[in-house]
Each structure stands twice: as C-alpha cells, then as structure tokens.
Amino acid sequence: MIKKLQLPLQTMNLVVGFMVWVIISSLIPFISEDITIAPERLAIVTAVPVVLGSILRIPLGYYANVFGARIIFLVSFILLLFPVFYLSEASSFTDLIISGLFLGIGGAVFSVGVTSLPKYYPKEKHGLVNGIYGAGNIGTAVTTFSAPLIATQIGWSNTVKIYLILLLIFAALNFFFGDRHEPKVKTPIIEQIKGVYKNEKLWFFSLFYFITFGSFVAFTIYLPNFLVSNFGLEKVDAGMRTAGFIALATFLRPVGGWLADKLQPLLLLMGTFFIYTIAAIVLAFSPTIGIYTVGTLAIAVSAGIGNGVIFKLVPFYFNKQAGIANGIVSMMGGLGGFFPPIMLSIIFSVTGQYSIGFMLLSQVALASLVLVVWMYYQDRLQLAAEVFKSTGQGILVTDISGKIKTVNPAFTKLTGFEESDVIGQNPNIMKSDRQPKDFYKEMWQEIEQKGMWQGEIWNRRKNGEEYLQWLNISAVKDDTGEVVRYVGTFTDITSEYKKKTVTIPVMTT
Numbered sequence: 001m002i003k004k005l006q007l008p009l010q011t012m013n014l015v016v017g018f019m020v021w022v023i024i025s026s027l028i029p030f031i032s033e034d035i036t037i038a039p040e041r042l043a044i045v046t047a048v049p050v051v052l053g054s055i056l057r058i059p060l061g062y063y064a065n066v067f068g069a070r071i072i073f074l075v076s077f078i079l080l081l082f083p084v085f086y087l088s089e090a091s092s093f094t095d096l097i098i099s100g101l102f103l104g105i106g107g108a109v110f111s112v113g114v115t116s117l118p119k120y121y122p123k124e125k126h127g128l129v130n131g132i133y134g135a136g137n138i139g140t141a142v143t144t145f146s147a148p149l150i151a152t153q154i155g156w157s158n159t160v161k162i163y164l165i166l167l168l169i170f171a172a173l174n175f176f177f178g179d180r181h182e183p184k185v186k187t188p189i190i191e192q193i194k195g196v197y198k199n200e201k202l203w204f205f206s207l208f209y210f211i212t213f214g215s216f217v218a219f220t221i222y223l224p225n226f227l228v229s230n231f232g233l234e235k236v237d238a239g240m241r242t243a244g245f246i247a248l249a250t251f252l253r254p255v256g257g258w259l260a261d262k263l264q265p266l267l268l269l270m271g272t273f274f275i276y277t278i279a280a281i282v283l284a285f286s287p288t289i290g291i292y293t294v295g296t297l298a299i300a301v302s303a304g305i306g307n308g309v310i311f312k313l314v315p316f317y318f319n320k321q322a323g324i325a326n327g328i329v330s331m332m333g334g335l336g337g338f339f340p341p342i343m344l345s346i347i348f349s350v351t352g353q354y355s356i357g358f359m360l361l362s363q364v365a366l367a368s369l370v371l372v373v374w375m376y377y378q379d380r381l382q383l384a385a386e387v388f389k390s391t392g393q394g395i396l397v398t399d400i401s402g403k404i405k406t407v408n409p410a411f412t413k414l415t416g417f418e419e420s421d422v423i424g425q426n427p428n429i430m431k432s433d434r435q436p437k438d439f440y441k442e443m444w445q446e447i448e449q450k451g452m453w454q455g456e457i458w459n460r461r462k463n464g465e466e467y468l469q470w471l472n473i474s475a476v477k478d479d480t481g482e483v484v485r486y487v488g489t490f491t492d493i494t495s496e497y498k499k500k501t502v503t504i505p506v507m508t509t
Contacts, residue, residue, distance in 0.1 A: 002179050010113040013073045014136025016170050019143045020080055021106035025221035026147040029235045030156040046221040048100040053107025054334025061111030061327025065185040069116035070178025076109050077171040088160040111327045118315050119183050127312030131257020140220050141246030148239040196321045206332035212306030214336015216249050231289050249304035256308025265309050266376040272306040273369035280362035284355045393489045402426050414492050416462030432466045434458040451475045467494040
C-alpha cells in the first residue's frame with residue numbers, strides 16, 4: 001500500500017516545493033511597493049532562489065539514493081520553514097536575497113523524485129512516471145496564480161506565512177506515509193561522478209534540459225513583471241497569464257514522457273527544438289500582445305514535452321548512476337532558469353529591448369537541434385556496431401577490389417584469423433582446393449546479376465583445417481546503384497555435414 005502512495009505523495013511534494021520556490025517572483029510587484037528595489041536589481045532578486053535550487057539538486061539526487069526519498073523530503077520541508085518565515089518579515093533588499101537563496105531548497109527537491117520513483121516501475125514506464133512526477137512543477141502556477149490574489153486581500157507578508165502551514169502538513173505526510181523500505185544505493189558519490197562525467201550524453205542532456213526546464217523557470221519568473229511593465233497589464237492579469245503558461249507546460253510534461261515511452265525520444269526532441277527555434281525568433285521581433293502570447297505558448301509546449309522526454313532518456317542511459325546523473329542534469333536545468341532573466345535584464349539596460357536575448361535563445365535551440373540529430377544517427381551507428389560485434393555469424397567486409405576492410409569477433413572465433421591477419425588481404429587466403437574454378441566463376445556471375453549469392457563452400461582455418469561454411473555474399477550499393485563493397489556472412493556447418501555422411505554398420509548374423 002505504501003509503495004502505491006509514493007507517486008502521488010512525491011508528486012504533491014514537488015508541487016509544494018515549487019510553490020515555495022517561486023514565492024518571491026510571484027509577489028515581487030507587491031513586495032516592491034514596500035521594499036525599494038532598483039530596476040537593475042529586480043532580475044537578481046527573482047533569479048537568486050534558482051541558484052541554490054539548482055546546485056543542491058546534485059547532493060539531493062545522490063542522498064535520495066542513500067537515505068530514501070522519505071528522509072530527504074522531510075528534512076527539506078523542515079529546513080524551508082526558516083527562509084519562508086524570514087521572507088515574511090523581510091524589510092530590505094538584503095533580506096530578500098538571503099531568504100531567496102535558501103528558498104532554493106524548494107526547487108532542489110526535484111531530483112529526489114526522479115531518482116526514487118523509477119525504482120517502483122519497469123523501464124517501459126519510466127517516461128510516463130517521471131513525466132507525472134515532473135508535472136508537480138504546476139506548483140509554480142499555483143503560487144503565481146493564487147499568491148497575488150491572496151496578497152490583495154491580506155498583504156504579501158501574511159500570504160507568505162500561509163506557506164509555513166503547508167510545509168508542516170507535508171513534513172508530517174512524509175513522516176507517516178513515506179516509504180521506509182525504499183531500496184537504497186550507497187555507492188560513494190565520487191565513484192558515481194567518475195562513472196558519468198566522461199559520458200558525452202550526460203552533458204548533451206544537461207544542455208537540452210538547460211534550455212527546456214531553464215526556459216520554463218525563466219519565463220515563470222520573468223513574465224509577471226514583464227507583462228506589467230512592457231504591455232501595461234494589471235498585476236493579477238499578468239499572474240493569470242503566467243499561470244496559463246505554467247499550466248500548459250506542466251500538463252504536457254507527462255504527455256512528453258508518455259510519448260517517449262511509445263516513440264523514439266530523440267525524434268521528439270528534434271521536434272521540440274525546431275519549435276523552440278521558430279518561437280524564439282517570433283518573440284525577438286517584439287510583437288503585439290496577441291502574437292507574443294502565441295510565441296510564449298509555443299515555448300510552453302516545447303518546454304513541457306522536452307522536459308518529459310529528457311527524463312525518460314536520463315535513467316535509460318544512466319540506470320546505475322541515476323541519482324548523480326539526475327542531479328547534474330536537473331541542476332543545469334535550474335541554472336538555465338537563473339541566467340536568462342539576468343541576461344535579458346542586462347541586454348535591455350544596454351539596448352532598450354529584449355530582441356537580442358530571444359535571438360540568442362533561437363540560436364542555442366538551433367544548435368541543440370543539430371546535436372540531437374547527430375546523437376540520433378550516432379545511436380543508430382552504435383546499434384549497428386553492437387550487432388556487428390555480438391552476432392554469432394562470421395562477417396567480413398571487402399571493397400570492390402576484394403580487399404578485406406573489416407571483420408567481426410565471430411570471424412576470428414570461426415576461422416582462427418585475427419583482424420590484423422586479414423585486413424588488406426583477399427578472402428582467397430582462406431580458400432580450400434575442394435571447389436573447381438568454375439564454382440567461383442559462377443558464384444560471382446550470380447552476385448553481379450542478382451546482387452547476392454548463398455550456398456555451401458569449403459574453406460580453410462588459419463591452422464589449415466578445412467571446414468564447411470554456409471556462406472552469404474551480398475553486394476552493397478550506393479544511392480546511384482554503384483557497388484561500393486561486398487559483405488560476407490557465414491556459419492560453420494561442418495558438424496551437420498558429418499552427421500549426414502556417417503554410415504551406420506549393418507549387423508549380420
């Protein structure tokens with residue numbers, strides 16, 4: 001029973017964590033009425049919670065494997081009580097920075113669930129499960145939508161204090177309903193880091209999540225104030241529009257994970273970054289509020305699906321180091337939400353517009369699209385290489401002149417010839433004298449006419465032993481129809497031949 005509760009419990013934990021994480025950005029229009037904040041410092045105040053929320057994802061992901069999700073969520077919610085209370089009493093810019101920094105714990109809990117929950121489900125459901133859990137970032141929408149409404153009634157300070165009650169409730173829920181018997185993994189953190197940091201896929205996924213989740217966080221903290229200052233919207237209206245952005249991206253996250261379970265994840269990422277590229281270009285031209293809304297919603301679609309797809313890929317490629325890999329990738333996603341608002345603020349202060357920032361986003365998205373295409377074809381080549389190396393059939397590949405270009409391990413096992421013995425040689429070094437010249441002449445005529453030949457043939461091993469092969473030779477052609485190489489595959493059928501030729505002596509009386 002407790003195990004079945006983990007997905008809904010941990011998803012709600014993430015909702016609460018993200019609700020706390022974005023308190024400052026959601027209430028900044030109200031806070032700035034009581035606390036003087038220079039325009040150039042505004043982006044820093046809203047971005048600071050993202051810093052610790054990103055960096056802490058690595059240790060929280062690791063320790064979720066060591067101690068289990070129950071302990072990590074429980075401790076995180078207790079620790080969050082202090083910065084939330086401190087924020088409610090804030091009276092200066094410094095107070096906002098200090099409280100905002102430690103509110104980052106709310107965003108850091110993301111890596112706990114993506115490390116813990118896959119332990120309860122088979123691999124073919126990891127995309128959907130992590131997608132459902134990731135939908136917990138709807139917590140940012142809940143705060144963005146509700147906090148301004150409540151603040152208009154009771155003030156921003158009392159609104160913040162309400163979160164203390166919520167944190168205490170969920171600390172208790174984790175204490176009583178968290179899984180005390182979750183499987184633990186206690187590999188030292190240094191060993192886990194050594195096991196993943198040289199893998200280029202880890203850094204590619206980090207870049208992709210830097211964009212998808214980073215843009216989700218960036219737009220979440222950037223939109224409320226931007227819509228008020230740039231389009232003159234009311235604070236509540238801006239909050240509702242931002243909540244709509246968050247809700248769409250959040251709803252599509254489990255959809256992205258589910259699609260990644262059913263389809264090729266890398267193809268889905270290609271579509272994601274293509275949409276990103278186009279949408280960012282649209283936003284770069286400072287459109288009207290209507291077109292701006294369309295571009296922003298396109299970003300929401302891309303972010304939601306992309307986030308779901310990436311956390312299908314991470315546990316797939318890093319099953320044994322899931323905790324540390326999830327932590328690193330999710331950290332980069334969080335940092336992706338830290339830098340864009342600051343960068344946009346600096347660009348705006350220098351140029352008076354945001355166009356250059358959105359053009360940079362489009363170019364990074366385009367570069368990511370190219371990388372995903374490259375990864376897709378690398379995976380296909382790697383798959384082909386694995387099949388080539390692991391198949392039990394002997395394989396040799398020659399150029400059109402008949403010189404051997406490569407062989408597989410099964411070739412060496414069946415013939416005794418090492419790769420270094422045969423590269424650059426003609427396959428006739430293995431020829432026996434059992435077949436007449438006409439046999440080979442007819443064989444190559446058939447290959448020229450039909451593109452392939454198969455049949456029985458006697459050849460020699462390296463030690464001189466003759467053996468019978470079942471051989472298939474195929475001509476490989478390019479797009480113009482020209483033969484570019486020949487591939488031979490064979491198996492040893494000597495034992496079957498001997499069984500057929502054994503004569504059983506007849507007993508006579």
